[in-house]
Amino acid sequence: MRFVKQGLVYAAAAMSLMAACGAHAExxxxxxxxxxxxxxxxxxxxxxxxxxxxxxxxxxxxxxxxxxxxxxxxxxxxxxxxxxxxxxxxxxxxxxxxxxxxxxxxxxQTTPYAFVSHQASSIKSVKDFSGKTVSAWFTGSQYQLFTALGNEGVDQKSVSIVSQPFSMQPFIDGKYDVSTVTMYNELLVLKDKNVAVNIFRADAYGVRxxxxxxxxxxxxxxxxxxxxxxxxxxxxxxxxxxxxxxxxxxxxxxxxxxxxxxxxxxxxxxxxxxxxxxxxxxxxxxxxxxxxxxxxxxxxxxxxxxxxxxxxxxxxxxxxxxxxxxxxxxxx
Incomplete structure (x- = not known):
């Protein structure tokens, strides 16, 4: 019986050691x-x-x-x-x-950024951004806007580019002619609010x-x-x-x-x-x-x-x- 008890003790100790090793393995x-x-x-x-x-x-x-x-x-x-x-x-x-x-x-795998204008506006392409107020997040995404403008031959100086808040309300209220969105978030917000927009995807204008x-x-x-x-x-x-x-x-x-x-x-x-x-x-x-x-x-x-x-x-x-x-x- 003594040997059986010792065996159980050793087995329990071995199991405890294995459990400890397993925990440390993570x-x-x-x-x-x-x-x-x-x-x-x-x-x-x-x-x-x-x-x-x-x-x-x-x-x-x-x-x-x-x-x-x-x-x-x-x-x-x-x-x-x-x-x-x-x-x-x-x-x-x-x-x-x-x-x-x-x-x-x-x-x-591709940029999620796009630019939107109100569907009823005369802005139907990136070329039409000239002379307009365009908002962008100045967190790095503005350079995608610069690239799209450059690829379309639009002089950056001809566009009034302003800092965009996280809310889309200023765009909805008409404060900006064009605003920046991500395809997976802000664009969905506009759709939820039934705001009809023209969408200009950055990757469609040469942004890679x-x-x-x-x-x-x-x-x-x-x-x-x-x-x-x-x-x-x-x-x-x-x-x-x-x-x-x-x-x-x-x-x-x-x-x-x-x-x-x-x-x-x-x-x-x-x-x-x-x-x-x-x-x-x-x-x-x-x-x-x-x-x-x-x-x-x-x-x-x-x-x-x-x-x-x-x-x-x-x-x-x-x-x-x-x-x-x-x-x-x-x-x-």
Whole structure:
């Protein structure tokens, strides 16, 4: 009997040790969102809810963002491990500031930005912006407006370009002739309010920019490449599931957010999914980084003197982890 008891004690000790090892096997990381909880980040919340991060050996904490939060600074400083950041230009601006961040994936395969005019107005193309008041967010997206104007031969000086608030009400009230929207948010707000508009998508006017970069730090890539790979694998897996199961994905986001309108979140995810699968998204797969687009954006930012000098695109953007993501996680 004594030997049986000893055996049980040893077995219990072994099980405790295994449990402890299992707990430590999960790498604790954080991901910072560029904005508050909404279906713009459904893939991340789905990956957490469905256990994809856990299966990848990660214990992930999601930190929501907001208007005064810089995802690039937080990741560059090591305060957050990963982030869903801004567009191609945001990565280049961060690198100019010597922030050691790297884009390992691009959620939106084409720019989500568009410009709108009231349907009853005489503004039917970007060429018609001349002599008009156009509002834009001065957060980097204004350079997409500059590029569209330049590509259409419109002198920027002929357009009154003003800073745009987050609310679309000034445009609705007629304060601006043209305003900037994202296809997955502000445009939906206008539709909900039955505001009829003409839509001029930035990508239709030669703007080649990706958005909502998935970023990490150079240190993480150097010290823990396996963790970086695991995070990207699980995140894209979460996004694929979210796209294929949108009602469930909306419910998951609603559970994690506050004050969210379910209809708006449903429409947002549908529009967001289209942008994720646009351009090369259908053929190459979700999250692919367009290095050529980064080079083009770099040149445009130099042209408009947004950058003081050219940024080396190579260290700032990479597909080294995306290339190794299992096809079943990234192909639509």
């Amino acid at each position: 790498e604790s990381v954080s991901v910072r969102l560029r904005w508050v909880t909404q279906t713009q980040f459904a893939g991340v919340y789905v990956a957490l809810e469905k256990g994809f991060y856990k299966q990848a050996g990660l214990d992930v904490k999601i930190n929501p963002g907001g208007p005064n939060i810089s995802t690039e600074t937080l990741v560059g400083s090591g305060a957050d491990t990963f982030a869903v950041s801004g567009a191609t230009d945001a990565i280049l601006f961060a690198r100019e500031k010597k922030l050691p961040i790297v884009a390992i994936g691009m959620t939106l 920019v990706q958005d909502n970069a998935i970023i990490t730090s150079e240190k993480m890539i150097k010290d823990k490449p396996e963790v970086v790979q695991a995070f990207l694998n699980a995140t894209l897996r979460g996004w694929k599931y979210a796209i294929q199961n949108q009602p469930e994905a909306v419910d998951i986001v609603m559970k994690n957010g506050s004050g969210l309108n379910k209809t708006h979140q449903t429409n947002m995810l549908a529009a967001y999914a289209q942008l994720m699968q646009a351009a090369q998204g259908k053929t190459r797969g979700l999250g692919w980084v367009d290095l050529e687009a980064a080079t083009i954006t770099n040149a445009n930012l130099l042209k408009y003197q947004a950058l003081k000098s050219s940024i080396d695109v190579g260290p700032a953007f990479t597909n080294q982890f995306w290339d190794k993501v299992p096809a079943e996680y990234k192909l639509p």
